[in-house]
Amino acid sequence: xxxxxxxxxxxxxxxxxxxxxxxxxxxxxxxxxxxxxxxxxxxxxxxxxxxxxxxxxxxxxxxxxxxxxxxxxxxxxxxxxxxxxxxxxxxxxxxxxxxxxxxxxxxxxxxxxxxxxxxxxxxxxxxxxxxxxxxxxxxxxxxxxxxxxxxxxxxxxxxxxxxxxxxxxxxxxxxxxxxxxxxxxxxxxxxxxxxxxxxxxxxxxxxxxxxxxxxxxxxxxxxxxxxxxxxxxxxxxxxxxxxxxxxxxxxxxxxxxxxxxxxxxxxxxxxxxxxxxxxx
Numbered sequence: 199x200x201x202x203x204x205x206x207x208x209x210x211x212x213x214x215x216x217x218x219x220x221x222x223x224x225x226x227x228x229x230x231x232x233x234x235x236x237x238x239x240x241x242x243x244x245x246x247x248x249x250x251x252x253x254x255x256x257x258x259x260x261x262x263x264x265x266x267x268x269x270x271x272x273x274x275x276x277x278x279x280x281x282x283x284x285x286x287x288x289x290x291x292x293x294x295x296x297x298x299x300x301x302x303x304x305x306x307x308x309x310x311x312x313x314x315x316x317x318x319x320x321x322x323x324x325x326x327x328x329x330x331x332x333x334x335x336x337x338x339x340x341x342x343x344x345x346x347x348x349x350x351x352x353x354x355x356x357x358x359x360x361x362x363x364x365x366x367x368x369x370x371x372x373x374x375x376x377x378x379x380x381x382x383x384x385x386x387x388x389x390x391x392x393x394x395x396x397x398x399x400x401x402x403x404x405x406x407x408x409x410x411x412x413x414x415x416x417x418x419x420x421x422x423x424x425x426x427x428x429x430x431x432x433x434x435x436x437x438x439x440x441x442x443x444x445x446x447x448x449x450x451x452x453x454x455x456x457x458x459x460x461x462x463x464x465x466x467x468x469x470x471x472x473x474x475x476x477x478x
Contacts, residue, residue: 233303233432233439234279242282245272246296246305246431248289250358250382253406253463254308254428267326267402267463268306268428274455275306278446290382291360294318297433304432304439308400310362311429320434322443324427325456330366331404331422333389333397339415345423348396349373356394358382363398370423371398390414402464409466 237243247264249257255268264272264285276283286302297305297319310328311321334342342348348355349371356377357363367376377394379385385397390413404416430443450456 233436234442237279237281237303237439240281242284243272243276243279243304244284244286244302245276246286246288246293246302247272247307248293248382249285249287249307251308251403252383253402255306256383267459268308270459270463271325271450272306274450275443275446279442289360290358293361293431297431300433303436304430304443306430308402308428309431310400310426312362312426315431320432320436320440322430322432322440323447324429325447325451326402326428326460328400328402328426328428329422330363330398330424331401331416331418333386333399333404333407333414333416334395335390335392336413336415338395339417342396343417345370351375353396354394355396355398356385356388357398358385363400366424367398386411386414405464 247255247257247268249255249264251268252266254266255264255272256266257263258265272285273283286296288296288301288305288307293305293309294315296302304322308328309315309321311324315321332342332348342353347353351373353374354377355367355371355374356379357367359378359380364378367374374396379388379394385394385399386407388394389397390411401416401419401422404419408414408416408419432439432443447456
């Protein structure tokens, strides 16, 4: 009996076999089970996304389509598996609960790899460097050059709820005036309009919005407060899918595809050393 296409393609990635060898190989013992079989049977890869994170995964209200680095990466992964791509909306406050509940096969929307997340669920290899930084108004770029300069009662810091941005602000800026705003993608414009002074964000998002609005600056984008990597999040029990995703990411990196996506969605908005940003 021939293996399903998704299984064959995953074998190709995980075992690093030529595709012809994967087609010829037909032993039941080599066939992955679990999440991959469910994806094949469904005919679709379900990807959880918040849809509020430019330039990673953003639901464009005009086209009702997801765009960004992670949206393109999800399309690549679904194509590699030979199945359709199906998005499942989630939110930062409910991301882990939705993951553990199995509402999707994996989440891919600018998710930082952390020990806390790895204690509860599975996370893939890192595929893009990131770090916490700030957005502020252009005229204030020389004013907010450190956490000490931001951690003052008169400084209004705005974050989205439930994610690492809020956690970072509460842990590191106890004396600022913290404003939690529900709609993440509205925060840059609110900062630009003077409704807040600072947005806590990641270097990717900061670079994107600086490119969209000349009123905004990211003075610490090459000196982020934290350094980490983004990864795909999935529930325990999906170890076969995890192995496949890790192999897929290795191939995307080796082919130059990850660099291509980074240039298209992130670094073209930045002035300065792109390698320094990716090292974050």
